[in-house]
Amino acid sequence: MAAPETTFTGNRGLQLEEPLIFDQGRPGRSGVDLPAAAPAGDRLGGLERQGAIGLPGLSEPQTVRHYLRLGQKNYGIDSGFFPLGSCTMKHNPxxxxxxxxxxxxxxxxxxxxxxxxxxxxxxxxxxxxxxxxxxxxxxxxxxxxxxxxxxxxxxxxxxxxxxxxxxxxxxxxxxxxxxxxxxxxxxxxxxxxxxxxxxxxxxxxxxxxxxxxxxxxxxxxxxxxxxxxxxxxxxxxxxxxxxxxxxxxxxxxxxxxxxxxxxxxxxxxxxxxxxxxxxxxxxxxxxxxxxxxxxxxxxxxxxxxxxxxxxxxxxxxxxxxxxxxxxxxxxxxxxxxxxxxxxxxxxxxxxMSMGSDGLRQVAEDAVLNANYLLAGLKDSLSPPFEGPCMHEVLFDDRFLAGTGVTTLDFAKAMIDEGFHPMTIYFPLVVHGAMLMEPTETESKETLDQFIDALKGLAERARKGDADYFRGAPRLTPRRRLDETLAARQPVLRWRPAGDKAVE
Ligand SMILES: Cc1ncc(COP(=O)(O)O)c(C=O)c1O
The missing domain is CATH 3.40.640.10 (Type I PLP-dependent aspartate aminotransferase-like (Major domain))
Structure with missing residues (x-):
């Protein structure tokens, strides 16, 4: 691909594909002034390289923006609710x-x-x-x-x-x-x-x-x-x-x-x-x-x-x-x-910052939050077991029966609602498992938004809009990967300037 001299910046850059760092900038440009290399003499036994080694030529601001844009395309616990069951994705103080x-x-x-x-x-x-x-x-x-x-x-x-x-x-x-x-x-x-x-x-x-x-x-x-x-x-x-x-x-x-x-x-x-x-x-x-x-x-x-x-x-x-x-x-x-x-x-x-009372409250709030999700979602999704849960709440896929929507499709649609999906297909004891762990660090407002979003999706699935789910996510920098074996293509790996990309 022809190396673009500049890349898109600002909000527009967030919506567009980010080129590889090697496809940006100009050869020879650098973010630092390096001293001229001292002659290697015979120290390297003739192995020293004379030519370019293919480092990307970017200034410091170009480099910072590249990585910032990549980071902004990512989703993490600092960007939003991350209810991945079995992972305790709580706020990191x-x-x-x-x-x-x-x-x-x-x-x-x-x-x-x-x-x-x-x-x-x-x-x-x-x-x-x-x-x-x-x-x-x-x-x-x-x-x-x-x-x-x-x-x-x-x-x-x-x-x-x-x-x-x-x-x-x-x-x-x-x-x-x-x-x-x-x-x-x-x-x-x-x-x-x-x-x-x-x-x-x-x-x-x-x-x-x-x-x-x-x-x-x-x-x-x-x-x-x-x-x-x-x-x-x-x-x-x-x-x-x-x-x-x-x-x-x-x-x-x-x-x-x-x-x-x-x-x-x-x-x-x-x-x-x-x-x-x-x-x-x-x-x-x-x-x-x-x-x-x-x-x-x-x-x-x-x-x-x-x-x-x-x-x-x-x-x-x-x-x-x-x-x-x-x-x-x-x-x-x-x-x-x-x-x-x-x-x-x-x-x-x-x-030390929590103290014994604070740690006890961690457990109580983690369990309370999971039960809040259970109470809010039990009539729309299908909990496999009766009674309250501990720190994470499990649903199976019975509520999707006959809709043509799978647990995976449902999880992908959650991404467009602005949430990281829960853990899916684990544990194996129930069919099409959805395991959600809200942790103690999420607010009631966040949990309410999450419950509303999931109720809306469950309703949409029941109304027979399976294509909507199969096409999700639509609002992410990358769309859904085709994970079928037939879709596997040879992977192109990067090689230094001058060499051709190889399989
Ligand atoms: C219940 C349980 N056991 C064991 C593990 C394994 O821990 P690790 O991923 O640190 O090896 C995990 C990971 O989250 C877990 O949730």
């Missing part, structure tokens, strides 16, 4: 971002002497302390890099504990209502995964569970609240049955937002539970930023937790990297350095 960027924290080097990083070690220790208080569990592994990583680390810890008592078990039970990463983690840890059916109330069927529990089961992995947005009301009985079988009770605690400050999982008999700091403690998923999945452990699993960990010694804080004499039970390192330090800063800032 700027305070945490500001603190994580303080140079005394951001510029630390993980290999600098511990005596010069006492503040950072104390911060990790404080974050760990408050997470233990909130979960009611005596130990916590801070290093896992995300929720799924926490699951793997938790299961590895369970396996070590079982091996230490000479008990090689092969199966992990995973309820149908579990998050999808649970069976994947159990499989990655070498276990055979066995599904446990849900009952008509969207919870674990206790009879099925009891039938499956035997001396070959290493653990159950229960997501609570589960992916139907429901609290497992039999959780105390589940814990007792699992322990009677000599197995461990793993809880996927990524949905902790629904119960933080109100329920301490340790009191429910849970042995091992990961938290998604990037869901409950701000910094939500979706931006591709780092996650953090600390794993809280019961007394029985604590001696097997991975190294290193932060401890308070006589001379200050220290990172314990080796076991003392008579040790040898602990797992080794599961992550480079000390985990996602910047996430600990944000999570601690969040906990």
């Amino acid at each position: 700027r305070q945490g971002e500001k603190l994580a960027r303080l140079s005394g924290l951001a510029s630390l080097h993980p290999l600098q002497p511990q005596s010069t990083a006492q503040g950072a070690l104390e911060l990790i220790d404080s974050c760990a302390h408050w997470l233990k208080v909130l979960t009611g569990m005596p130990a916590i592994v801070m290093s896992p890099a995300a929720g799924a990583h926490g699951e793997l680390v938790g299961l590895m810890t369970i396996r070590s504990a079982l091996e230490a008592r000479g008990d090689a078990r092969r199966r992990v039970l995973v309820p149908e209502s579990a998050h999808g990463t649970n069976p994947a983690s159990a499989h990655a840890c070498g276990y055979a995964v066995e599904s446990v059916a849900a009952n008509g109330r969207g919870r674990i069927d206790m009879d099925v569970l009891k039938e499956k529990l035997d001396s070959d089961v290493a653990a159950i992995m229960l997501t609570n609240p589960n992916t139907c947005g429901l609290f497992e009301t039999d959780i105390i009985d589940i814990a007792a049955a699992v322990h009677d079988a000599g197995a461990f009770f793993y809880c996927d605690g990524a949905n902790f937002n629904a119960i933080v400050g109100r329920v301490r999982p340790g009191d429910l008999g849970i042995d091992c539970m990961h938290l998604n700091l990037h869901k409950t403690f701000s910094t939500p998923h979706g931006g591709g930023g780092p996650g953090s999945g600390p794993v809280a452990l019961a007394e029985s699993l604590a001696p097997f937790a991975p190294l290193p960990y932060v401890a308070r010694g006589a001379d200050g804080f220290l990172l314990v990297e080796h076991e003392g004499q008579g040790g040898g039970k602990r797992l080794g390192r599961v992550k480079g350095f000390h985990g996602q330090f910047g996430m600990f800063v944000r999570a601690l800032a969040y906990m």
